[in-house]
Every structure is written in C-alpha cells, then in structure tokens.
Amino acid sequence: MKIVVHDTASAMLELLERPQEQRADALREMFEPLQHVMSEVTGEVDLVGMHLRGGGFRIDRDDPRYPAALRTMRDADVWNRVEEAVAAAWQRIDGAVPGVRHAGTVHVVVTLGDPDNAHLTGRSRGYLGFGGFPGAIQLYMWPTETSLRNIGHAAAHELHHNVRYANVVWDPASVTVGEQVVAEGLAEAFVRELAGEQAMCPWTLELTGAALDAAYEKITAAVDVAGMQNLTPYVHGDATARLMGAEPVGLPDFPGYAAGLRIVTAHLAASGLTAAQSVALPAREILGNAGVPTGA
Numbered sequence: 001m002k003i004v005v006h007d008t009a010s011a012m013l014e015l016l017e018r019p020q021e022q023r024a025d026a027l028r029e030m031f032e033p034l035q036h037v038m039s040e041v042t043g044e045v046d047l048v049g050m051h052l053r054g055g056g057f058r059i060d061r062d063d064p065r066y067p068a069a070l071r072t073m074r075d076a077d078v079w080n081r082v083e084e085a086v087a088a089a090w091q092r093i094d095g096a097v098p099g100v101r102h103a104g105t106v107h108v109v110v111t112l113g114d115p116d117n118a119h120l121t122g123r124s125r126g127y128l129g130f131g132g133f134p135g136a137i138q139l140y141m142w143p144t145e146t147s148l149r150n151i152g153h154a155a156a157h158e159l160h161h162n163v164r165y166a167n168v169v170w171d172p173a174s175v176t177v178g179e180q181v182v183a184e185g186l187a188e189a190f191v192r193e194l195a196g197e198q199a200m201c202p203w204t205l206e207l208t209g210a211a212l213d214a215a216y217e218k219i220t221a222a223v224d225v226a227g228m229q230n231l232t233p234y235v236h237g238d239a240t241a242r243l244m245g246a247e248p249v250g251l252p253d254f255p256g257y258a259a260g261l262r263i264v265t266a267h268l269a270a271s272g273l274t275a276a277q278s279v280a281l282p283a284r285e286i287l288g289n290a291g292v293p294t295g296a
Contacts (some may be wrong), residue, residue: 085152131158178223185260
C-alpha cells in the first residue's frame with residue numbers, strides 16, 4: 001500500500017489568499033485525489049458541497065482564525081503524525097492478515113473545519129473522519145486540545161475502515177445497523193490495540209453504566225435494520241440524526257461506537273482474534289461471537 005498524505009496545509013493557506021469567487025475551484029482541486037477514488041465507486045460526488053454542509057471551513061468569508069489554525073496544526077506536526085499513524089496502522093493489519101485486499105494507494109486529505117460548526121467542535125471535539133471508500137481518507141479538523149491529541153489515532157481508525165471496505169461490500173441500500181456498529185467497534189478496538197484505551201474517541205469512553213446498557217439493548221435489537229438512511233440514529237445518536245434529517249430513536253451522542261466496542265470486545269474474547277485480524281470478517285460472524293442474535 002502506498003500512502004499519500006497531501007500537503008493540504010499549503011493548499012489551504014494559498015486558497016485563503018484567493019478572491020472568494022475562486023475558492024470553490026481551488027477547494028475542488030484540493031479534493032481531486034478523493035474525487036477520483038470516490039467517483040469510481042459512486043459516480044460523480046460533489047465534495048465541495050459536502051465540505052460546506054459537513055463542517056468544513058467557510059469559503060464565502062475571510063476569517064483570521066483560519067490561517068492561525070492552520071499554523072497551529074503545522075506547528076503540531078499534524079500532517080507528519082497522520083502519515084506515521086496510517087503507516088503504522090497498515091503495517092499492523094498487513095502483518096495480521098497477509099494478503100488482505102486493500103487499495104494500492106490511499107490518499108489522505110486533512111481539511112480545516114469550521115470552528116462555528118457545533119457538530120464538529122462540540123459533539124465531535126474538533127475532528128471527524130471518513131475512510132469507508134478504499135483509497136480515500138478525509139479528516140476534518142479544528143485544532144482543539146482533543147483533536148490535536150487524537151488526530152493520528154483518528155487516521156488509524158479510518159485506515160481500518162478503508163481496508164475493511166476493500167473486503168466487505170458496503171451497499172447503501174442493504175447495509176445494516178449491525179455492520180455499521182461492528183465497523184466502528186472494530187476500528188476503536190484497533191486503535192486500542194495500537195495505542196491503548198486513552199487513544200480511542202472520547203465519546204466511545206464516555207457512554208458508560210446504565211446509559212450504555214440501555215443504548216446497547218436498543219442498538220442490538222436493531223442490528224438487522226437496513227439502509228444507509230436508517231443508520232445515523234443508532235450510530236451517531238438523536239442530535240446528529242436531527243441534523244441529518246433522520247428520525248431520532250431515543251439515543252445519546254455516538255452510541256454506536258460504545259455499543260460497537262462492547263460487541264467487538266466480546267467477539268475478541270470469544271474468538272481469540274485481534275481487531276486487526278478481524279478487519280475483513282463479516283459482521284454477522286462478529287455479532288454471533290458476541291452473542292448478539294441476527295435475522296436469518
């Protein structure tokens with residue numbers, strides 16, 4: 001696997017110097033490596049539109065916080081840390097599952113987020129990742145104490161997804177809640193294997209006790225619910241569901257991560273495997289090892 005972490009810091013600093021009417025084209029150019037990979041799977045994708053709707057920095061205004069944030073990220077060596085984390089993650093998976101299918105090249109694009117986006121800077125503590133398209137990883141980040149500490153771990157989490165979906169079919173019409181929570185649990189357990197429990201997403205660790213028990217019961221009862229449009233309430237919770245125009249189901253923020261980790265931890269104990277070794281296993285097998293019933 002060839003890993004290319006693009007120098008988006010320079011690209012964004014240059015973009016911010018351009019007139020506002022030129023910035024969409026500059027952003028589109030920056031996203032071209034992702035565009036090429038994702039379009040092969042889904043057809044044409046409007047990554048600029050997704051950026052503007054999904055918490056990326058605004059291109060319709062000048063904001064002195066943006067270049068300052070990029071300099072903070074550069075000073076924190078974010079791009080090199082992301083590259084090192086993805087390389088270490090791939091080395092672990094490749095050693096655990098020799099011959100596992102994977103993209104020949106993985107393009108990694110770190111993108112500045114919008115500090116005024118409550119989902120990014122509030123619920124998500126300053127970072128979001130997308131790695132489900134083999135060959136493409138995107139990380140959105142606003143520099144906070146948590147995001148600066150965890151961005152490399154987030155990259156490793158997304159690399160696990162990237163390899164998983166080079167082996168497991170992800171179809172928007174048929175994907176289930178069970179698949180999605182297993183994927184998140186595997187990626188978090190993988191980060192735990194690489195760097196310890198403290199490296200996992202904070203929301204994975206914060207849902208505990210009776211609240212986790214209740215969320216786990218509701219999510220495991222819904223593992224056969226299918227369709228991409230039905231996943232968000234169970235994986236990301238009610239607040240994100242409302243943001244995405246989905247129907248809430250009575251769950252707190254990011255419950256699928258903590259519930260998924262509980263499922264995967266039970267699977268690992270039952271099977272003797274690691275999260276790296278489990279990267280390509282069907283969700284049904286992992287759920288079965290964890291004692292979670294699924295439909296026929």
